[in-house]
Amino acid sequence: MNDNGTAIISGASSGIGEATARGLAAAGLHVVLGARRLDRLEAIASEIGGTALPLDVTSPSSVAEFVAALPATPGRLVLVNNAGGARGLEPVESADEDHWRWMWETNVLGTLRLTKSLLPRLVDSGDGHVVTVTSVAAFETYDNGSGYTSAKHAQSALHRTLRGELLGRPVRFTEILPGMVETEFSLVRFDGDAARADAVYQGITPLTAQDVADTIVYAVTRPPHVNIDQIVLKPRAQASATRAHRE
Template structure:
């Protein structure tokens, strides 16, 4: 079993190898949590966990067996940050790449389901559990050529909101954080490593950075047990919406 040797509360952060996940792990560790860094890439999370005096667990959230093994290593979970996910492509529905859609639904929706289901008993048992699901403004809006991602993020958001209703009366709070444009590896992954195309996404605007979202998550985690911050939408000043025609239209 993996537990801290002291009385620190335990926070599990998925997708912790980079971007918002890595920044969130740092923020929660600074607040005194023992952070369990979960991701598919072993190298980055091993280094991060060593730096933060936390724990690294290599796991693909889309693999139920890997998630079950991860959960089995943990005696205690106080906070879960569902951050793993991502986008691929910008094709319209008529030209949809089915494999891109399948990957987005598996990573964003099913990954959130697998991890939340596996850790929920420990979150309830903590007596003051918190589930933070990082969705996107694509979970509350749509934009042209983003159907695969917006449908997956809408489904992820609905999963989270449904769970909040189902857990009413249980000692678990649920917060959805929906970021707008954040400059991380997100666009680089979306465009399959095309750095030039990814860089153009942020030209002419000042985007958020991963630490901006991590600070919001840290604030959520520091609230007292009776306070539930339900849905937090975070955009840069330069972004009006995700819709075509806004000053910026890709998240």
């Protein structure tokens, strides 16, 4: 077991979650990886000396079972709320309520369930840290994206509220707000339409999962008295959620 504490990561089977798991393991933390695709988790965990546990943040019983199965480890405790995503890209007048419900369950209530369940352990560790991966959509809106932007605004508000509610207790809070990152995000949003997903990044060099993971690792490895509240990162060619330079 590593001596630098434990990191718990949701949505750790691919993309930003996987890259963060590898980065924090390299930084000396024991990593507990949670996601629905247990086969992928176990493969990653075996490579980094971590622990793989099934987790569906949209299910209260899954979250409860995940938390109950966590290894009891001493030292600092880091929670990375990474599970989330978008579905659909429709205007409000034709909004798909099932898409909205999934986005709110995954991004907002999923973050609530896991964070709420782990707050006592985070405090008791004497050196807790909650990192929540939101998006530039947490402070911007754009046409046809109200389901996702509203969920990310709510997730961000939840995270930032905790900063005040836990003030004076030994827990840090960092929000990571990425712009365009090429992962499975767009593939999920467009129900597996690879051509449509690829078009999102056409003519631009987007961020990679590793870019975001490096930023998370940086925030987590600062001294305990240093709280990095927010980090916004975007590709050089992206000015906002709706404005980018494409070659």
